[in-house]
Amino acid sequence: MDKYDLLIIGAGTSGAYLARRVAQMGYSVLVIESLPKDKIGTKYDIFHIEQREFERLGIPRPVEGDEAWAFEFEKNYNSDPLCLYAKLQTNHVVGLHLHEYTVLMNELAEKAGARILYEAKFKSLLFDKAGRVSGIKYTYKGEEIEAAARITADCSGIEAAARTALPDDYGIENRPLTAEDMFYVILRYVKIKNEADYLDGSTFWASYKSWIAPCADPHGAIIGLGACHSFEYAEKVYEEMIKTVPLPEHEVIRTERGRTPFMRNFHSLVGDNFIVSGDAGCLTKSINGEGVTSSIYELKIAAAAIDRAFKTGDTSRNSLWRINTEYNRTQGAEFAMLRALLIGVINAATPDEFQYAFSSGMISDEILNAVNGSPMPAKAILNTGRAFISGIAKKNISKSTLKAAARALKNAAEIFIHYRNYPETPDGFEKWCEKADKIYDRIGKIK
Ligand SMILES: Cc1cc2nc3c(=O)[nH]c(=O)nc-3n(C[C@H](O)[C@H](O)[C@H](O)COP(=O)(O)OP(=O)(O)OC[C@H]3O[C@@H](n4cnc5c(N)ncnc54)[C@H](O)[C@@H]3O)c2cc1C
Structure with a gap:
């Protein structure tokens, strides 16, 4: 052998x-x-x-001319469902085959x-x-x-x-993995009909977990959407999305489907x-x-x-354990925190509430940059807080969404701290799992 x-x-x-x-x-x-x-x-x-x-x-x-290179862009917009208050972030992204x-x-x-x-x-x-x-x-x-x-x-x-x-x-x-543990992703490679609509970057609609991004053809785009459960369900969400989101006029050239773990x-x-x-x-x-x-x-x-x-x-497991500790205390902790926030907010907020969050400045460039790892200035937190309180007073945000957001913040903080305390050795691992699972039960799954 x-x-x-x-x-x-x-x-x-x-x-x-x-x-x-x-x-x-x-x-x-x-x-x-x-x-x-x-x-x-x-x-x-x-x-x-x-x-x-x-x-x-x-x-x-890879660089332009290499077989793996397809395109690159720097502008990334995060948008409200109606595309009226898109926030721009600059992040150099390379598209590859x-x-x-x-x-x-x-x-x-x-x-x-x-x-x-x-x-x-x-x-x-x-x-x-x-x-x-x-x-x-x-x-x-x-x-x-x-x-x-x-x-x-x-x-x-x-x-x-x-x-x-x-x-x-x-x-x-x-x-x-089950169908609830993964994202069913549908990508539509399209040709954009009007020159004025050609893309200068990507746009992400968190409310529909969907995006439009450049592709290798400068007159084209990839319209993507990810949803749990099944490809059929993802198509239903897409049908809902296009009722609200003003996508550029386009012709679909080809469609790709794939699954990615989402747990x-x-x-x-x-x-x-x-x-x-x-x-x-x-x-x-x-x-x-x-x-x-x-x-x-x-x-x-x-x-x-x-x-x-x-x-x-x-x-042995003991010797390799350092992989668990180093990973879970760093990227693992960040992903766990973001998962709790994302699930809490996306499951609770309606498209109207998303619209309000963008128009009121509750979602700001600074907040979005912080999601990508930049430090968050105190002023941005204050502005978000103000817009949030005003939204509740004016009933732009419902009480149930307020409660869900508060729960999401609490769960996010708790799971983050728990991952930062991931056990140094396998001793205490079972107890750590029990507590993690309890927090994850409260966090729930994305709808
Ligand atoms: C539509 C879509 C778009 C995505 N876009 C991005 C993106 O823009 N950026 C990004 O970072 N990620 C993206 N992802 C996720 C990304 O594709 C995966 O996370 C990544 O490819 C995982 O790589 P991997 O090597 O772990 O697994 P895989 O790429 O799945 O590789 C596993 C390999 O194992 C082989 N294999 C399987 N079973 C056996 C077996 N029994 N015996 C021998 N070999 C076997 C398979 O043939 C395969 O080659 C996207 C996913 C999807 C579905």
Whole structure:
């Protein structure tokens, strides 16, 4: 049986990034990928990465002329349903072709020394006598093959082939995602009919979880919408949205559909000789379901922990636990807080209330910048508070929405603090989960 230091299931952006990082450290890495190379990253075409992320995460930055590059833009509007009071934020975003970018990431991993086996499908986990993961069985060219590894990483995307094959008592949640745990995203690639409507940036309507953004064609756009439950439900929301939102006149060229996890990340991302990441670990952003760079943030932590584990010869859950602690106390805490706020506000506020929030200045540039990580000036908080109180006095905001907003703020603060106190070691983990689940029960799910 072949033996590797690290075995990765899935050669999407997550698996390819981890493979490159760990191979660069001189360890042997095998990635198995069920698709042929010319089909990887073809689940949809265009995805976005914020300019600042390339350097922060050390990932390749394609430029105009490269196959993976599609377009870039800087203007991002957050808009009221009627598009009367859109707030502009400047954030440099690069649009990339997912297939070409995934191929690029794969080739970089191979250059670093990782071996990628395409058309090789994960079948089952292998366990040692003590019940710890010791490798995998996979199928390749009609044959069943076993491979052993010091650590196995599940980067197989939303279906989480290996995570869902773990025994119940392995310390990682092993249930498959349900329709309530994911976003059904529909993308319409359109041609805009009137020159005056050509886009200079993207616009996001939080009230409908929908957006219009540039595409590779400067006279075109991508109209996107994400909703829980099903694609049919997402289409219904779209029908509602176009009754209010004045979209530019357009012709639909093609439509793409895809699913992305839209739930908290799993409470633990590590077990003995095992880690889970990417969509398989639900590491997507709680604001919009994007998951490429948020997963890579966690994988950067994981690569350092794997290096330490190999050097000390200890690949146990205890040794890999630092991935959980470092991740959950940082990005995990931020995502949990934003999730609580988003769910609370979106579930409660009506389109009219959203309209008021924009027109009254309750939602300001500063508040939106703070959602993206900038510090929030005291004056902005004061202005938001004033507009809020005035909205209640004038009945622009209902009492039930007021109560829901107060609850959302309380839940957001509580879950943030709880994640910041994520246990240093597996001791106390069960208690931490119990409390987290109680808070999440109060937060609820997005409608
Ligand atoms: C419509 C849409 C638009 C999006 N836009 C953005 C965006 O703009 N920015 C952003 O950051 N994110 C975006 N996302 C989310 C992003 O696409 C995912 O978070 C990201 O692709 C996850 O990468 P991954 O490597 O974890 O999983 P995947 O890309 O799903 O890769 C998993 C790989 O594992 C392979 N695999 C699966 N099962 C097996 C098996 N049994 N054996 C072997 N191999 C297997 C699969 O073939 C696949 O290649 C979007 C999602 C959707 C649906």
